[in-house]
Amino acid sequence: MIEIEGVRKSFGKLEVLKGIDLAVDKGEVISIIGASGSGKSTMLYCINALEPIDSGRIVVDGVDVHAGDTDVNKLRRNIGMVFQQWNSFPHLTTLENVALAPRIVLGKSRQESTEIARKQLDHVGLADKFDVYPSRMSGGQQQRLAIARALAMEPSYMLFDEVTSALDPELVGEVLDTLRLLSEEGMTMLVVTHEIGFARDVSDRVAYFHEGVIEELGPPAQVIENSTSEQTRRFLANVR
Amino acid sequence: MDYTFHWRPVFRKLPDLLEAGLVTMEVAVLAMLVGVVLGLALAIIRMSGLKSITWFAVGWIELARNTPALLQLFFFGFGLGAFGIHLSPFLIVLFGLSFNNAGYLAETFRGGFNAVPPTQVKAARSLGMTPTQAYTRIVIPQVMRVVYHPMTNQMVWSVLMSSLAMLVGYRELAGETQFLASKTYRIFEFFLVTAVIYYVMVKLILAGSRLLSWRLFRY
Numbered sequence: 251m252i253e254i255e256g257v258r259k260s261f262g263k264l265e266v267l268k269g270i271d272l273a274v275d276k277g278e279v280i281s282i283i284g285a286s287g288s289g290k291s292t293m294l295y296c297i298n299a300l301e302p303i304d305s306g307r308i309v310v311d312g313v314d315v316h317a318g319d320t321d322v323n324k325l326r327r328n329i330g331m332v333f334q335q336w337n338s339f340p341h342l343t344t345l346e347n348v349a350l351a352p353r354i355v356l357g358k359s360r361q362e363s364t365e366i367a368r369k370q371l372d373h374v375g376l377a378d379k380f381d382v383y384p385s386r387m388s389g390g391q392q393q394r395l396a397i398a399r400a401l402a403m404e405p406s407y408m409l410f411d412e413v414t415s416a417l418d419p420e421l422v423g424e425v426l427d428t429l430r431l432l433s434e435e436g437m438t439m440l441v442v443t444h445e446i447g448f449a450r451d452v453s454d455r456v457a458y459f460h461e462g463v464i465e466e467l468g469p470p471a472q473v474i475e476n477s478t479s480e481q482t483r484r485f486l487a488n489v490r
Numbered sequence: 491m492d493y494t495f496h497w498r499p500v501f502r503k504l505p506d507l508l509e510a511g512l513v514t515m516e517v518a519v520l521a522m523l524v525g526v527v528l529g530l531a532l533a534i535i536r537m538s539g540l541k542s543i544t545w546f547a548v549g550w551i552e553l554a555r556n557t558p559a560l561l562q563l564f565f566f567g568f569g570l571g572a573f574g575i576h577l578s579p580f581l582i583v584l585f586g587l588s589f590n591n592a593g594y595l596a597e598t599f600r601g602g603f604n605a606v607p608p609t610q611v612k613a614a615r616s617l618g619m620t621p622t623q624a625y626t627r628i629v630i631p632q633v634m635r636v637v638y639h640p641m642t643n644q645m646v647w648s649v650l651m652s653s654l655a656m657l658v659g660y661r662e663l664a665g666e667t668q669f670l671a672s673k674t675y676r677i678f679e680f681f682l683v684t685a686v687i688y689y690v691m692v693k694l695i696l697a698g699s700r701l702l703s704w705r706l707f708r709y
Contacts, residue, residue, distance in 0.1 A: 300612055327618040337613035341631045341709055350627060351617035383709040396613075403617060 251275055252297060252407060252440075257306035259292060266292050268462035269306070274440060276406070279433045281449035281470075282442045284459030285485060290442040291334075293459070294409045297440070298322075298329040311406070327355060330400030334412040336392040338384035338399075344371060345380040348399045356403065363402075370398040374428050390421030394428050401432075408432065410441040446489055450474045458482045499674040500683050507680075510666035511687050517583055517655070517662060518648040524584070525591025525644070532596035537603065547596065554593020560654050562586050567658040579660035586658075587648055594644055602637040603629070635707050642699040646692050653688070663687060 252274040259267040266289040274280055282290045295301040297308055299315050299322040308315040313325060339347050348367035352358045358366070371377060374394040384392050393413055400408060410429065414422045426448050433439060433452050443449055449456050449470060456473040458466040458481070466479045477483050500507075535547040554562065563586035566577060577585065606629050614624035656665035663684055671680035 298616060300616060323615075323618050323620055326616055329616075331613075331616040333609060333613060333616075335607070335609055337607075337609050339610070339613075339628055341635065341707075351619065354623055354627065355618040385709060399617065 251311065252438075253307070253309040254293075254297070255307045255309075257293070257296060257308060258304045259289075259296060259301065260304055266462050267296070267303070270462075270464060272457065272464065272467070274407075274438060276438055277436045278455065279437075279439045279441065279453045280455050280457060281453040282440065282457045282459060283444070283446065283449055283485070283489075284465075288459040289462045290459045291411050294331070294411050294440060294442055297407075297409060298326050298331055300331075323355070327403050328405050329407045329409060330403060330405035331409045332393070332396045332400055332411065332413050334415050336389065336396040336413075336416075338387075338392045338395050340384055343381050343383055344376060344387070344395050344398075347384065347395055348402045351399065352402050366402050367398070370402045371395070373401065373431075374398045375424070388421055389417045390424045393417065393421075393425045397425075397428055397432075406438060408437055408439045410439065410443070412442050412444065414443070414445060444489060446474060446486065458485065460485070493678070495679060496676050497679055499670075499676045500679045503670050503674075503680075504683070506666060506670065507663065507684060507687060510661060510663040511691060513661070513666075514649060514652050514663040515691065517580065517587065517660075518645070518652045521584055521587035521591055521652070522645050522648050524588035525595050525648070526641075528588060528592035529595030530599055532592055533599035533603065536596065536600060550589075551593045551596050554590050555597070559586070559590050559651050560657065562590055563654050563658055579655070579658055582658045583652065583655040583660045583662070586654075587652060590651065591644055591648055594647075595641065598637050598640040598644070599633070601640075602633040605636045606632045638699075638703060638707070642696065645695055645699070649691055649695065650688065 254270055254272040257267050257270040258265065266287070270289070270293060282293065284290050292301060296303050297310070297315065303316050310325065310329065313320060315325060339350070342350065345364060345367050348370055349363040352363035352366050353360060368380065371380060374397050376391060376394055376398065379387060379391065384395060387395070413429075414425050417425065422445070426445060429439070429441065429448070430452055441449070441453070453470055455468060456470045457464050458473055458479070460481050466473050466477060466482045473482060474486065477486065532547040532550055535543050536551070538544065563582060566585040566589070567582040570577060610628050610632070611624050614628045615621070619627065652662055653664035655662050656668050659665070661669060667680050667684040671677040674680070
């Protein structure tokens with residue numbers, strides 16, 4: 251489980267997280283919605299220690315992420331992350347993209363890591379692209395590759411940072427379908443997204459971020475359909 | 491035109507010219523290797539942002555790129571000589587060319603590193619890679635591809651620039667040609683043949699580089 255307690259974080263004078271509390275249970279899918287600059291993405295980066303925090307605590311499966319003696323490299327094996335810009339490694343084939351980390355981080359044999367890569371690429375529907383370089387693939391395919399790459403580490407948690415925002419509209423569906431598939435398989439997911447429809451259909455809970463705080467948190471039926479918060483309603487009216 | 495070509499003196503000395511061509515390749519390759527190491531160091535110093543040392547890298551790069559290579563060579567020859575430091579012609583050429591190569595390559599490398607988005611490192615780290623793994627597996631291979639062709643150009647430039655060595659008394663290809671031409675007075679013939687030898691050497695470098703790039707970069 252992920253426990254976030256009183257997390258604050260500033261970039262220079264700008265405070266982007268002003269005391270965030272959130273507990274994510276195993277198997278739960280939480281969508282994080284909110285305007286640009288509300289701190290949603292920064293929150294994700296803090297969970298796997300890609301960004302340091304100023305105060306508060308983030309504990310993942312009992313490990314304090316930002317404690318001085320925490321091995322972040324070991325911690326990150328358990329927390330997959332997919333980015334807005336998919337960041338496929340352009341010098342490696344899809345198979346190599348996925349197989350690299352299991353081999354050099356987890357120390358699996360070349361054969362074993364290739365087997366894992368095949369399985370995960372098949373999982374996200376890229377079984378016909380093993381030996382293709384990412385530059386030959388569409389944004390949607392590259393984003394699914396990034397998902398397969400993260401899954402190959404067999405993480406307990408997956409963080410998705412606006413994974414469809416940089417995609418052409420016609421490619422959004424295939425990536426969201428992959429996220430749906432993962433949620434049906436019981437993956438614990440934190441999904442920062444502007445896809446309100448997806449948030450409503452797939453999430454167990456929705457968190458609405460507003461200026462560095464969680465303005466509202468609850469089941470989609472509450473936050474998206476029957477929000478009591480003026481802020482949330484105004485935001486939803488604007489994105490829909 | 492009443493100039494009569496006499497090729498025989500040139501062809502008789504062809505083995506000497508080819509041997510001098512090897513000397514050229516030797517000093518150019520050495521200067522390239524030293525230039526790569528120093529250039530990488532300069533690029534890292536410049537990118538470090540540490541004010542106390544960046545001035546040194548910036549100064550080197552500025553001088554190397556914005557003054558004539560010949561004057562750079564003269565600095566290591568006559569310049570240091572004025573202070574009582576007398577280097578052998580070989581070392582003057584090696585240092586001068588290395589100085590020049592390092593200045594150009596530093597900017598090439600800096601451009602190469604800047605061309606790899608920082609998010610590549612983030613993605614690598616998010617998979618649990620250490621900083622060293624992220625750099626050796628993800629960043630450097632991409633930098634290599636960006637800098638490969640500029641490096642090839644610098645290698646060619648290194649070969650051609652080494653002909654300045656004849657002005658500090660080093661008997662590489664141009665120096666040897668000058669020496670033989672002045673002994674036989676067949677100046678035009680000698681330099682024409684030497685030009686062909688330079689041309690062939692450069693073409694070989696370019697062909698080798700292309701073959702290697704097919705092998706190295708398949709994406």
